[in-house]
Amino acid sequence: VQNASDLLIKPLENFRKEQIGFTKERKKKFEKDGEKFYSMLDRHLHLSSKKKESQLQEADLQVDKERHNFFESSLEYVYQIQEVQESKKFSIVEPVLAFLHSLFTYNNLTVELTQDFLPYKQQLQLSLQNTRNHFSSTREELEDLKKRMKEAPLTCKLPGQPTIEGYLYTQEKWALGISWVKYYCQYEKEAKTLRMTPMDQKPGAKQGTLDLTLKSCVRRKTDSIDKRFCFDIETNERPGTITLQALSEANRRLWMEAMDGKEPIYHSPITKQEEMELNEVGFKFVRKCINAVETKGISTEGVYRTVGSNIQVQKLLNAFFDPKCPGDVDLQSSDWDIKTITSSLKFYLRNLSEPVMTYKLHKELVLAAKSENLDYRLGAIHALVYKLPDKNREMLELLIRHLVNVCEHSRENLMSPSNMGVIFGPTLMRAQEDTVAAMMNIKFQNIVVEILIEHFRKIYSGPPEDSAAPPVPPPRVAARRHKPITISKRPLRERPVFFGASVEDSGADQLSQTPNGSISTEPPRPLHRSRLPAPRPGVDEPGQPPAEVEVGKLVARLQDGGVKLAGKAANGVAASPALRTSTLHARRPAPRPGGCGREGECDGVPKPRSHADKPVITRPPVRPPDPPCRAPGPQKLEQRPDLIAGTAEEMPSSMVASRTKFFETASRRTSSSSSPQGRIPGDES
Numbered sequence: 001v002q003n004a005s006d007l008l009i010k011p012l013e014n015f016r017k018e019q020i021g022f023t024k025e026r027k028k029k030f031e032k033d034g035e036k037f038y039s040m041l042d043r044h045l046h047l048s049s050k051k052k053e054s055q056l057q058e059a060d061l062q063v064d065k066e067r068h069n070f071f072e073s074s075l076e077y078v079y080q081i082q083e084v085q086e087s088k089k090f091s092i093v094e095p096v097l098a099f100l101h102s103l104f105t106y107n108n109l110t111v112e113l114t115q116d117f118l119p120y121k122q123q124l125q126l127s128l129q130n131t132r133n134h135f136s137s138t139r140e141e142l143e144d145l146k147k148r149m150k151e152a153p154l155t156c157k158l159p160g161q162p163t164i165e166g167y168l169y170t171q172e173k174w175a176l177g178i179s180w181v182k183y184y185c186q187y188e189k190e191a192k193t194l195r196m197t198p199m200d201q202k203p204g205a206k207q208g209t210l211d212l213t214l215k216s217c218v219r220r221k222t223d224s225i226d227k228r229f230c231f232d233i234e235t236n237e238r239p240g241t242i243t244l245q246a247l248s249e250a251n252r253r254l255w256m257e258a259m260d261g262k263e264p265i266y267h268s269p270i271t272k273q274e275e276m277e278l279n280e281v282g283f284k285f286v287r288k289c290i291n292a293v294e295t296k297g298i299s300t301e302g303v304y305r306t307v308g309s310n311i312q313v314q315k316l317l318n319a320f321f322d323p324k325c326p327g328d329v330d331l332q333s334s335d336w337d338i339k340t341i342t343s344s345l346k347f348y349l350r351n352l353s354e355p356v357m358t359y360k361l362h363k364e365l366v367l368a369a370k371s372e373n374l375d376y377r378l379g380a381i382h383a384l385v386y387k388l389p390d391k392n393r394e395m396l397e398l399l400i401r402h403l404v405n406v407c408e409h410s411r412e413n414l415m416s417p418s419n420m421g422v423i424f425g426p427t428l429m430r431a432q433e434d435t436v437a438a439m440m441n442i443k444f445q446n447i448v449v450e451i452l453i454e455h456f457r458k459i460y461s462g463p464p465e466d467s468a469a470p471p472v473p474p475p476r477v478a479a480r481r482h483k484p485i486t487i488s489k490r491p492l493r494e495r496p497v498f499f500g501a502s503v504e505d506s507g508a509d510q511l512s513q514t515p516n517g518s519i520s521t522e523p524p525r526p527l528h529r530s531r532l533p534a535p536r537p538g539v540d541e542p543g544q545p546p547a548e549v550e551v552g553k554l555v556a557r558l559q560d561g562g563v564k565l566a567g568k569a570a571n572g573v574a575a576s577p578a579l580r581t582s583t584l585h586a587r588r589p590a591p592r593p594g595g596c597g598r599e600g601e602c603d604g605v606p607k608p609r610s611h612a613d614k615p616v617i618t619r620p621p622v623r624p625p626d627p628p629c630r631a632p633g634p635q636k637l638e639q640r641p642d643l644i645a646g647t648a649e650e651m652p653s654s655m656v657a658s659r660t661k662f663f664e665t666a667s668r669r670t671s672s673s674s675s676p677q678g679r680i681p682g683d684e685s
Contacts, residue, residue, distance in 0.1 A: 003102050011095035019087060023080045030077040037070035041247060045169060045180075049228050056228075063248070075146055082142060086135045090128050097124060163189040164258040166251065167199070171227075171243035180227075180245065187214070189258055194235070212237050217261035219252075224311075231256055277353060278391045281326045286395065289345040290402045292331040297338030298405065299412040304346070304423050308339035316344045349399075349427050356396050357429035357448075361387060365429060369444035369451075379464065381451050386463040396428070396452075397460055403449075404456045421450035 044063045047056065101121070104114040165186040172179050183196040196210040212235040220230035220243065229246040246252035255261070297303055316336060320329045331341055349356060357365060361384050368380035385393065403420050410416050425446035431438035452459060 004099055007102055008095045008099040012092065015088070015091045019084050019091070023077075023084050026073075026077045026080045030073045033066075033070045033073040037066045040066050045227070045229075045245060045247070047228070048226055049222055050226070060248070072150070075149060079142060079146060083139070086131075086138065089131050090135075093124070094128060097121070162186040162195075164254060166255075167247060168196075168255070169245040170196070171245070183210075185244075187255070187258055194233075210237075214259060217256060217259035218264055219256060219261055221264050231261060233259065278356075278395055281321065282348065282352075283395065283398075284327045285320055285348060286345065286398060288327075288329075288331050289341050290398070292336070292341050293338060293345075294402065294405060295332065297341070298409050300338050301413055303338060303406060303413045303415055304342045305415065305419065306339050306342075308337065308341075308343040312336075312340045313343045313347055316340055317347065320344075346423070346427055349424075350430070355428055355430050356392050356399070358388060358392060359432045362429055362431060365448050366441045366444045369447040377447075378451060378455055378458075381448060382455075382459050383464050385452070385459055399424070399428070400449075400452045400456050400460075403453050407453060417450045417453040418446070420453055421446035421448075425449045 041063060044059050047059055049056075100117075104110045104117060165184070168183050168185045169180045170183055172181050182199040184199055185197075186195040187193070192214045194210075194212045194214055196212065198209075215234040215236060217231060217233045220232055222228070225243070227245050229249055229252045230243055231246070231252060232241040232243050234241055244255075246255055293303065316329065320327060322328075329336075355362075364384055365381065368377055368384065371377050371380070385396065388396065403417075403424065406413065406415055407417050407420060425448065426442055428449060429445050431441065
């Protein structure tokens with residue numbers, strides 16, 4: 001009994017002080033680090049996502065550091081508990097055994113009891129040795145497991161445990177606002193069951209554990225909510241979506257992987273086939289939008305140009321096209337502003353399965369808008385409008401009448417027909433395929449809508465007399481000379497028409513001599529927008545001299561090539577000094593002094609001619625002529641052999657000789673235009 005203090009009491013007290021006391025210290029450290037980590041995590045989760053990226057990154061680093069400290073403290077505490085549980089099996093039993101052994105040894109009366117106790121003692125000693133050996137091996141395994149958990153702390157999952165568990169914050173909507181409640185959640189992937197246990201239970205509140213069955217999981221976009229690390233789930237037990245907030249981005253990723261979460265995809269709110277057509281609900285929606293705009297926003301500056309919030313637009317369309325109560329939305333209320341209404345109208349028209357002006361007539365409408373003939377444009381578009389299906393034409397009339405009303409208030413809203421064309425052109429007649437050609441035709445789509453707005457009363461007063469479009473004007477021969485496509489009503493700029501004689505004589509009857517010597521009394525033809533192609537040899541009309549046409553063709557080529565004809569008559573045909581090169585060429589050198597041509601022409605000034613010398617060339621110049629005395633252009637005639645030998649077999653020999661002499665003279669002048677004397681000795685032509 002006296003040895004009981006040494007053999008039993010002191011070993012037990014030492015075990016309590018060294019092992020259990022050390023474990024209590026580890027527990028205090030674990031609780032302290034846990035409280036510090038969760039308090040910092042709460043502050044971190046309440047950070048707004050609108051703060052600077054640097055502040056958010058710094059906060060994330062601090063949370064990760066505290067999470068690491070808390071994780072190490074928890075591992076040390078669990079490791080110490082495991083060590084105490086295993087060591088007490090021999091640290092407590094062994095002193096008791098020693099005490100009993102001494103008790104039996106020193107008591108002679110208990111010899112028989114000692115003999116009876118001997119097999120139990122041997123078995124117990126063997127068990128103690130095995131337990132000690134098992135503790136040593138288990139301790140090594142625990143240290144190895146502890147090391148691996150520090151390296152990858154989130155990859156361990158014990159068998160028989162939930163797929164994932166941890167803390168999540170749930171968005172709770174109340175009458176006075178929104179709050180976030182902390183839950184401890186456990187999710188089992190096989191059964192798709194989510195168990196949510198509230199952690200912040202208020203006194204008297206009846207909050208129990210929620211068992212939910214998961215239907216879907218979608219990540220929440222950052223710009224759609226003020227909190228970070230959020231995702232939405234749908235369950236069978238609760239209507240609507242439940243917004244959850246994870247502890248970090250990595251934690252959210254783990255939850256979404258366990259729940260088979262998906263990335264957010266915002267589809268068009270109009271998805272059903274019957275809602276993609278021009279049905280009664282669509283007409284009702286368009287009429288309500290038009291009434292709302294004309295009632296409270298027709299004078300708003302930039303109406304239809306400024307866009308509304310995408311979230312509000314989707315909200316309006318989802319409410320209006322709800323299959324349960326379609327069209328049950330009051331657009332006159334203050335809940336919907338003008339930008340949301342106009343953007344919703346454009347969104348609906350843009351997402352129809354086929355545009356209002358149909359794919360079938362798209363090409364014909366674009367071709368009509370490309371025409372330079374304004375009357376043809378209007379007539380063709382007028383005819384094509386009445387080729388639309390009845391519903392499409394009714395919808396187009398409804399929209400264009402509204403756009404006309406909006407444009408009548410252009411002083412207040414600054415929206416002209418051209419602006420409306422830019423906005424509604426791609427909306428009402430988009431191309432079926434997004435190609436480069438379709439992108440280039442967008443401006444012609446705008447022109448079509450602009451014509452419909454400006455000529456609304458004429459187009460919708462009734463169908464044209466002939467339902468078919470008027471014939472396409474004949475194609476032009478020459479390329480367009482920088483003439484823009486426009487439907488502007490400005491008067492065309494007048495351009496002077498010059499012939500071989502003076503402007504005063506241009507209105508008189510012209511008598512001209514052809515290369516064959518015949519007299520032509522045909523007056524000069526006026527300037528037309530489109531020139532007809534020159535008749536070809538062998539196909540010319542009888543009675544029309546072919547040489548006259550070829551000379552006009554030659555002069556046209558000389559104008560394009562930058563060469564100017566001298567004012568000289570050749571076999572009865574004179575080239576007008578009004579035919580000159582384009583003023584876009586570089587400035588020519590000044591006229592050379594003292595250079596005289598034939599008799600009566602000095603310093604490049606032509607001699608007045610009689611009516612018999614007037615030319616028959618009637619092709620007008622592009623711009624008014626310069627003074628007639630200029631050196632030839634930089635292009636040499638040797639580089640244009642087609643101008644010299646192009647029509648030699650069709651002309652008289654005298655004409656060919658005269659032309660050859662003229663080109664040789666012009667060539668010499670071109671090559672000597674930079675000589676200091678300014679002339680070639682012996683040049684008398």
